[in-house]
Amino acid sequence: MGHKLLLIEDDEATASYIVKGMTEEGFVLDHADNGRDGFFLASDGSYDAIILDRMLPGMDGMALLGALRAAKIETPVIILSALGSTEDRVGGLTAGSDDYLVKPFAFAELLARVRLMLRHRGSGSAVVTSLGCADLEMDLLSRKVRRGGRTIELQPREFRLLEYFLRHADQVVTRTMLLEGVWDYHFDPGTNVIDVHVSRLRRKLDDGSDTPLLHTVRGAGYRLGAAA
Numbered sequence: 160m161g162h163k164l165l166l167i168e169d170d171e172a173t174a175s176y177i178v179k180g181m182t183e184e185g186f187v188l189d190h191a192d193n194g195r196d197g198f199f200l201a202s203d204g205s206y207d208a209i210i211l212d213r214m215l216p217g218m219d220g221m222a223l224l225g226a227l228r229a230a231k232i233e234t235p236v237i238i239l240s241a242l243g244s245t246e247d248r249v250g251g252l253t254a255g256s257d258d259y260l261v262k263p264f265a266f267a268e269l270l271a272r273v274r275l276m277l278r279h280r281g282s283g284s285a286v287v288t289s290l291g292c293a294d295l296e297m298d299l300l301s302r303k304v305r306r307g308g309r310t311i312e313l314q315p316r317e318f319r320l321l322e323y324f325l326r327h328a329d330q331v332v333t334r335t336m337l338l339e340g341v342w343d344y345h346f347d348p349g350t351n352v353i354d355v356h357v358s359r360l361r362r363k364l365d366d367g368s369d370t371p372l373l374h375t376v377r378g379a380g381y382r383l384g385a386a387a
Contacts, residue, residue, distance in 0.1 A: 162207040162277055163187045167197030167223070168239065169215050173262075177210065180266045181273075194218025204232050208276050210269070213240035213251065221254055228255040235276040239264070243315075245302050252288070252300055265339045271326075290325035293385040295364065295372060297325055306364060306372075316341070317360050324373065324383040333380040357381060 164181060168174040169192045178188050189206075191197035195217040201209055213220040224236060235257045240247065243261035251259045257279075258272050290297045294307045302318060304311040313321065323340050324332060337353050361373045374382050 163189075163205065164273070165197070165201055165206040165209045165234075166190045167192075167194065167201070167209065167215065167220070168212040169193060170212070173212075173239075176266065177269070180270065184270060186273075194220065194223045198223050198226055201227055201234065202230060202232060204234060206234050208273055209234050209236045210273070211236050211238050211256070213238050213242060221251070224251075224255050235279070237269075237272055237276060239269075248302070249300050263343050265343050268340055290322065290328075292325055292328040292383055293370070293372060294368075295325075297322060306368065309367060311363050313360075313363065316356060317363070320356055320360055321364075324381070327383070329382065329384040331376050331379050331382050336380070 164186050166174060166177055166181075166188055168177065168190070171192075174190055174192065178190060181188055189200055191200055194215040197211070197215070198218055200206075201223070211220045211224065215223070218226075220238060220240070224238070227234070227236070236255070237258040237260060238251045238256045239260055239262055240251070241262045248259045248261075257276050260269060260272060288298070288300050290299065296305050297303075299322075304313055304318070304321065320337070320341050323337065327336075334353055342352070357373065357375075361371070364373055365371050370385065372383055372385065374384065376382050
């Protein structure tokens with residue numbers, strides 16, 4: 160039997176989207192459309208992971224999460240929220256969530272993050288709060304990026320693009336993967352938006368460094384890594 164998940168989400172369309180996708184991936188899902196029912200279900204600690212909307216009727220997601228952690232329920236939780244500022248993300252993570260995903264989101268990214276939480280739970284690993292490649296470091300809590308001690312200022316989309324590359328470090332990342340994972344497009348808009356953002360990100364990453372990190376793989380896509 161697949162992993163058992165609890166989805167606490169009051170938006171019917173979003174809930175149906177997640178339930179359908181996760182069921183197709185072999186997960187077993189229970190769904191609550193308000194905070195009070197969600198807390199009742201979650202409090203028995205029988206779920207492998209919880210997908211929690213932040214803004215809920217009855218009991219909001221942050222209050223629900225706080226109540227779970229106060230009751231020593233350590234089930235991994237990923238928060239879904241339209242609130243995506245640094246303060247919102249940090250608040251969710253410090254309140255006890257294991258991950259934080261901003262709406263709108265691509266299902267593929269939600270699936271990847273849930274699977275990552277489950278792997279960490281199975282291995283007893285600590286929650287990932289930073290990503291890195293060579294001398295490049297990204298702090299997911301403070302949303303700070305540094306390379307060789309140098310702070311790199313990134314726009315929100317550039318940060319999301321770099322996060323995606325870091326989560327797929329040393330792998331070839333295709334344009335289709337970037338369109339869905341970073342821009343939430345499920346079609347090709349026929350523009351050079353990816354090329355423009357990758358070029359801008361590359362300049363920021365490699366400024367002042369003798370070693371390029373972001374490489375173009377001709378005919379395939381891009382790869383973040385120390386060597387071409």
